[in-house]
Amino acid sequence: MAAVSRFYYIDEIDPHEFHGYAVAGSLYVGQTKFQTIEIFESPKFGKMLILDGKIQSAALDEHIYHEALVHPAMLLHPHPRRVLILGGGEGAALREVLRYGLVEEAVMVDLDEEVVTLCRRYLPEWSGRAFEDPRVTLVCEDAREFLQRPTGLFDVIIQDITDVVTADYSEAYYRAVHGRLADRGILAMQALELSLADFAAHLRVRQDVAMAFPRLLSYRTFVASFRADWGFLLATAGAELDPFAPDTLVARFSERLGPEAGLRFYGPAVHTAMCTLPAELGDLIGQKPAGA
């Protein structure tokens, strides 16, 4: 689909940078109870989802983002049976979690039911058949409120929330997340751009999380539709956040996912690459290289 000449979605990164995405047409534009939602077709990146003016994911490479977000935590954990997803309205993080036969229950908590419904209608490839899986419970509620309710403990918590640099996601919030993790539980979360040009927001989130979690690991991968190296964080409740011995990683990958899993991006070599930060960047965010 060709774009209208010179019709762009302009993403203002900050006062010093913007990205322009050519637009071939709008698919849906509206306002939910909580946020604006825009879905459009880009000739280069395919369908793109925007919430409150922030790009969430694009057809071309949502798999990269969601595989990078979900699989490191799911493989690090010795037996991820009960998984909680905070945010992730597209249903793609859920899709990745459900690849694991080990998973007995997946609870997805998203504030905005309309976003979930619109994504299922306009971006059905994102969730596939995830919402029909009997292991899934969808709760439409604010994550902060959900965390205050007695809903049991989780082995893995995946946080796919955009606005993580606001006062809502403070030490108290991450203590609440910590409180919902079982022994050896792992938190994995999206944590904004992580590059030499933009690391300050990631660092701030990392410091917020560090108030509640003693051990954490920043990793990153390039997400083409964001035009950026994207950062993620792993944090553990108590146990060591063990950087994998390479053969453990390979063994768990083939045991739990294997070639039939149909992953397009993630694998043991990519895992190692994502967790390897250039020394300069590691210094800037205070992360020592593995084995140091």
Added chain:
Amino acid sequence: MAFWFTEKQTENLELNLRVRESLLVERTPFQQLAVLDTYLYGRMLVLDGAVQTTEEDEFVYHEMITHVPLITHPQPQEVLVIGGGDGGTVREIVKHPEVKRVRLVEIDERVVAAARQFLPGLSQGLDDPRAEVIITDGAEYVRAMRGACDVIIVDSTDPVGPAVKLFEADFYRAVYDALTPEGLFVAQSKSPYLDRALIRNLLDIIRSLFPVTLLYTAAIPTYPSGFWSFVLGSKMHHPLTFDERRAEKLDTRYYSPEIHRAAFILPRQIRGDLFQGE
């Protein structure tokens, strides 16, 4: 952050409009066609990347391209529009009770269909029983007419793509022949600030055919430079001799008898440049 449409108006000038959503995007056999919903000007028709008309400012263009020639002619009964598939010009033409028949000759039927679907405020004129839409090449169509039209309105896109020949001498000779002995025509002729050479060339062509050749202007916010011109060629009637009572009766937002007169008064530099010795 936001959707922005940019029209590259010249090598050195762009117009940016913030867009709520796109309503239609397609490639027709003739051009790229889009209807975008803008925050400032409402729905906007875009052909090959150039703004054709918007809901908020279309009235200026459509009233001025229509009422000046139709009021200049004392009895405009047969009117021909070349281009103008959005229907805005026809909507203005059918306000004149003297008009018996309007033929709109549009080369791209998708433009008419898009206007009927998304710009009903413009296309409504096409439903008038006196109006007839003919989908064919306007330049060819006019060539087949002889002394049949009282007024011809050339409501074309700019001289790129399908409209190139609507800016050539051959076409205006055919327009001349298609008009009655009292007939006159008007064509949009771009910006007096940005397109002086094009206007000069058009005026030269028209002067060689019509005893009355004039330029008039209007302020149209979404067109390049905001200051727009129309060329008028008339076999007999002079536009500054007209029936004010007829002009006064029209239901308009921009056009009035005073505007009709004022539109022909050109800034000194432009007049000096285009009408030396007149």
